[in-house]
Amino acid sequence: MTLVDALRRAGIALFAVIMLGAAAGDPADRLADPAKEAHARALFRDVRCLVCQSESIDESEAPLAHDLRQLVRSQVAQGRSDDQIRAFLVSKYGQFVLLAPKPSLGNAILWVGPLLVIAAGAAALLARRRTAADLAGLDAQEEAELEKLSREETI
C-alpha cells in the first residue's frame, strides 16, 4: 500500500503537468521505421504511467511516461517480442505497470466473477422451468389483463 500511496502523492503533484496533453507521437522521439513505431504505440496503451492517475503512457505527458516510452521504443527497436518487453517491465516495476493484468490465481476473479453471474442467471432460468401446461401461452384472462395494462388511458 505504501508504494501506491507514494505514487499517488507524486501523481497529484504532477497533476498540472499531465494536463498539457499527450506527446506520445512527438516527432523528436519517434522510431525511424513507421511499422516499429506503430508497434511501440500499440504497446504504450497497455503500460501504465506509474506516477499518473490511471493513464497509459500513450496518453500522459509526465516525464516518467516519456522515459517509459523511450524504454519501450528501444526494446522494440532491438526486436524484442511483446511478451519479452512486458516481462522486462514487470521485472523492473512490478505487475502495477501493466494495465491488462496477467491472468493469475489472484486475478482469476476478474474473469470468473462475471461468468459466475451468467451461470447464476442460467441456473435461475432452469429452476423456473415448469410443466408444459403452465407454458401454453397467456390464457384469455391474462391476455385481457395485459391488454388493459398496456393500453390504459392512452387512447
Added chain:
Amino acid sequence: MIDELGQFALILALALSLAQAGFSIAGRLRRDAALAGAGEGAAMAAFVATAIGFMALIHAFVTSDFSVTNVAANSHTAKPLIYKIAGAWGSHEGSMLLWCLILTGYGAVMASARRLPFGLKAAAVATQGLLGVLFIGYMVFASNPLMRLVDPPFQGDSLNPLLQDPALAGHPPFLYAGYVGFSVVFSLSVAALVEGRVDPAWARWIRPWTLAAWSFLTIGITMGSYWAYYELGWGGWWAWDPVENASFMPWLMGTALLHSAAVTEKRGALASWTVLLGIGAFTLSMMGAFLVRSGVLTSVHSFAIDPKRGVLLLGILGIAAGSALALYAWRAPTLKDEAVFAPVSREGALFLNNVLFAAATAVVLIGTLLPLIRSAIDGTPISVGAPYYNLTFTALVAPALIALPAGALLAWKRGDLPVALRRLWIAVLAAAVAILATCGLVTPRSLLAACGVGLGVWVIVGALVEAAERVRLFRSPLPEVGRRTLGLPRGAWGMTLAHIGIGVFALGAAFETAWRAEATEALTLGQTMRLGGYTLRLDRVAQEFGPNFEAERAYIRVTDASGALLCEAAPDRRLYAAGGQTVSGVAICPRVLDDVYVVSGEKRLAANGAATYLVRAYWNPWVRFVFAGPLIMALGGLISLTDRRLRFAVTAKVRAALAPAAAE
C-alpha cells in the same frame, strides 16, 4: 450573517429529516394518518431548509465572501460569474450540499405524491428521511460548506482551472439528479420489503423514478464524457478511469432495473430481483460517492479527496446498504413470484438482458475494486485498465445488442423465435449490407469494426421494425395504422427511441475506435502537416489574455483533400496566474459526424534555430454518434416519463383494485 442563516438552515434540515423519519415510522406503526402527514410535511420542509442553505452558499460564492473556508479555497474575485456560481458545487463540501439538496428535493416530491397506499408511502418517506439524516448529518458535522475562517484572506485560491468550464454548470447537477434519483427507488424498495408486498402496481410506481434517474444519469455521464473529450486533450471519450466507472455502475444497474421492472409490472414475475436491483442502484451510487471522494482510487477526475472523511462515507454506505440488504435477505423469500414463462418469451429476453447487464456491472465493479482488495490483502499493487474492460465488456454487451431486436418482438409468456426473426428480415439485410459496405469502402479493413457497425444498424432497424409491427404498418389499411400510431403509449415511443439511441452509439463507438487517425509534428510558421485526408497549416501564434489567464494561441488552417477551407482552428495553452497551472485548450472543427481535434504543444527550437510548435491532431470519424446516441436514449427515457400511465400515481382502475389493500 447570510452564511450563519444558511448554516442554521442546514442544521434545521437535519432536524427536519429526523422528524420526517420519526413521524413517518410512528404513523406507519400506529396507522395514524395525521402522524404520517406530519412526516410528509417535514420532508417538504427539509427540502426548503436545504434550499436556503444552498442559496446561502451560492450567495457567498457570488459575493466572493472569503471568510467562508470553502469560498476562500475554491474561488477568486477575477473568476467569471458563471464559474463563481458553478464553483459552489466544484468542491467536496459544495457538491455534498448539492447531493443533499437533490436528495431532499426528491423526498419532497415523493411525499407530495398522492395515491400511494398508506403503509408503503409512510415506510418510503421514513426511509428517505433516514437517508437524509445520514447525508445531511455527514455534511453538517464533517463536511460543512459554510464554515467560517477566523482570519479571512484578502484573495481566494481559485478553482482548479480544469473545472473552469461551462460544463461544470451542467454536468454535476445532472449526474447527481441521476445518482440520487435512485434513492427514491431505494426507499420504495425498502418500503415494499417492510410491507411484504411487491406487485405490478409497485413496479409501476417505481418506474417514473427509475426513468427520471436513469435519463438524468445518462445525460450527466454523456456531458462528463464530452467534457473530458474536449478538456483533457487526448482525443478520447472514455478511458475506463475509476471515476468514470463509479458513475457507470449505477447506470448499468439502473438499465437492468428498467427492464426487470417492466417484467414485474406487466407479468408480476422477477419481483424479488427487481427489489434487489432497486436497492443495488442507489448502493452503487453511494459507493461511487465514496470511491470518488475518499481518494482510495487514483483518477484523472478526482477533485475533492480527503481520506478521513472517506471513512465516514464508507460508514454511511455500510449502514444504508447493509441494513437494506439485511432486510432483503430476511423478507425477500416471502415475496410471491408465481408467474411462469418459457425461456423463449419477452420475459425470457428481458431476463437475458438482466443477466448480461448484471455481468457487465460485475466486470466494472470487480475491475474497479480488485486493485484495492489486492493491495489490502497481499500488498501487490496491480492495475486493471482499458485493455481488460474493452475485451470483457464488449463480450457481454455485444450479445445483449444482438438479442435486443428479436427479444422486443417476442410475445409475453411464450414467444416464437422463428416468427420474430422472419419479421426482422429487413434488419438482417440492412446489417449485412452495412458490414459488406464497411469492409469494402473503409481502409484499413477491419472485420471486427465492420461487425460493430453492422450491429448498430441491426439494432436501429430492429427498433424501427418493432415500432412498425406495433402499428401494423403495411399489414393493415392506412386509417387503422394511423389510429394505432396515435394511440401508441408514449412509453412505447420512448422505448423505440432509447433502442435507436444505443444503436447509434454502437455505430459511432465501433467506427471511431477503429478508424480514428492521429498525427503529431513540430511545425514552423507556415509549415503544413497531413492528418488522414486533411491538411493543417500553422499560420501564426499569438499571445492573448482571458479574464483570469494568459494564453499562447496557435492559428491553424484546416483544409480538406480538395483544398477547401474546413475551419481555422485556434487551440491554446493557458497559464492561470492564480494557481500557477498551465492548461491546454483544445480546438475542435466539427463536421457533420466527424471532428478534427487539434491541440497545440510547447515551443521548441529546431536544429537550424527556427522556432517550431508542437501540433497534435486527431481525426475522429463518426464521433458525433458516440455523444448523440446516449442523448437519444435519455430523450427516450424522458418521453416515457411523460406517459400518463406513469404520473407518480396509478390509474383509476388499478387504484380501485388496490383500495381494499390500502385501507386494511
